[in-house]
Amino acid sequence: MSFLSNIWRNEKSREIIVQIFVLLCIGWFLSWLISNVDANFKALGKDISFEFLFIPAGYDINQYLIDYNNRDSHLRAGIVGLLNTGLVAVFGIILATVLGISLGIIRLSKNWLASKIAYWYIEFTRNVPILLHILLWHGIIINTLPHPRKALNLGDVTFLSNRGFYIPKPLTENGIELVYLFLVIAIIFSVLFFKYAKKKQDLTGVQYPVFWINFSVLISLPLIAFFISGMPISLEIPALKGFNFRGGMHMSPELAALTFALGIYTAAFIAEIVRAGILAVDKGQREAAESIGLKSSKVMKLVILPQARRVIIPPLTSQYLNLTKNSSLAIAIGYMDLVATLGGISLNQTGREMETMVIVMLIYLSVSLSISAFMNWYNNKVKLVGR
């Protein structure tokens, strides 16, 4: 008895006992849940099976990045959906990042009007639920843009309609290899020149206009190759045939609405994160940079942002994760993402709720964890190195 009470009095062993107890409770609860599901499935005469993944899906998907038709399997339909989720997430993240960083900086601008506009943008946007953003943008595109037969015509090559945006599609012809070759050469040159200029500046302090030189090389070399090899790129111009435009590249109203909504909504949060990051840099840093004669653009680029970045990146990661997860609201406007394909139509046609939902959850989990892992790696790279 005294032995037991001694163990209990000992802080260290008490902690361990409590932790074991909590762990057992959690384990018991989980196994109870699982056995529950199992028992209920048995009672309903259902089994857990993933065979449905390999039978033909039977339905069509309006946007596919890999070949797909309705004879392909549910699994492939799910992958098509996953890629559509990925596409809108990438578009959304790019838009949100560019817009968010600009807004965050503008919000701190000394220009009263610019700062106020950014302020109101942020307050309006982030206080309205994301689903309303999505429906609003979809509504705007569907209801304000004209029918394809009366589509807005931009120079006979680009068309805007309520069925989506159509732009010319570049088609490569014989001789394109030379253009690719020159592009590779230009990239190698840019990298080498960048390193050379940095070394030179470290040694002598002489600065080259690296950005402008690399930029013009990257543009002009492929362009020269393009003309030498006899212009091997032609454009496929979209044209109205029957009910819709055909040819060219097409962005559906659903993809556009979702990109705008996710990008614009998340940008408001990113703007605040960027502002917080910049304000977190001690004002002495700015004053010191200014006192040695750096231009204000250089102060921002060389002194403030590198330090602010450390504060910005962890919350930025969680915004990227939010954006990716929010893209599952696509189902509200009929964008065929992972939830709409595997977690929607496939679920319905096969009736395998448990199986499809588990797969969809695992996929979202692994996508989120990979984004997280990448951002952690980047965060480690830029964080303050202790010396």
Add this chain to the structure above:
Amino acid sequence: MKTKILLAAATAGVMFAGSVLASTLDDVRARGKLNCIINTGLAGFAAPDDKGKWTGFDVDFCRAVAAATLGDADKVNYTTATGKTRFTKLAAGEGEILSRNTTWTFSRDVDLSQTFVGVSYYDGQGFMVPKALGVKSAKGLDGASVCIQTGTTTELNLAEFFAGNGMKYNPVPIETNAEAQELYKAGRCDVYTTDASGLYATMSSFDNPADHMVLPEIVSKEPLGPVVRHGDDQWADIVAWTLKAMMAGEELGITSANVKSLAGKDNKNKEINRLLGKDPLQGISKLGLSADWAVNIIGQVGNYEEVFEKNLGMSTPLKIARGMNQLYRDGGLFYIPPIK
């Protein structure tokens, strides 16, 4: 042992509210109300009227089952479900019947462990277009944008129809009928496709129904009917024979107006006597129903013809002809087993 029972009870309570405990009929009687899963809104089949009361063909079937089992057609709780959630809701015990224009297919019947008890409406998938589009046949729809209600057999029929005719199309999947209408009206799609009954229902709700038309092609078989959970044969029989009693009512000339007087006297046609409880109908107690079950159904809700004409027929905005949905003797598909 005791904990095991407790666990089982808690299990059922948490996951599938009571679906595995007592018989379905006992559950309904104990609650005093029937839980019925219906459409989120489809004119003529299940739609709230101006007083917020659910009306329609599918709703009247719920009422008929309530009349048969509880003696009062008004004792129904309605739960709405989209095409996607309906089977999950039924399986989870949110209702005893799914009465929501649901197509009877092999895999739904067999693989999803549900029981389709009969066909209440023979339907088929059709296409609606604006007349201004100038299309006269579904074969002329190559390249069109097509709005579909997602989570339905419609998607598969559509894919098969277009592929079979070597045509391309651009599917626009929508979750509910109401949203699909909005997109169709805004011109996001050239065509709206669903069961023909749904198209007529949708069209009747437009400001100018005359500007739209349903194309002549019907591209699928869609036998619609009520669904119950697998495993309770007594309940499946109750629901099945409620439907048959309504049809038998039409066949035998029993209407909500004359059912009381017919039930009170000895009729020449003994089948009327048996249906209305005047003569004994062997086995009715095994169903757990009282002898006046059919009197309640027809008296409070009506026979099949009355329900059809009231909700869908020529006097309604939907103006749907009986077509296949009449008795075999009138050229339709309804052939009721004898009430013996």
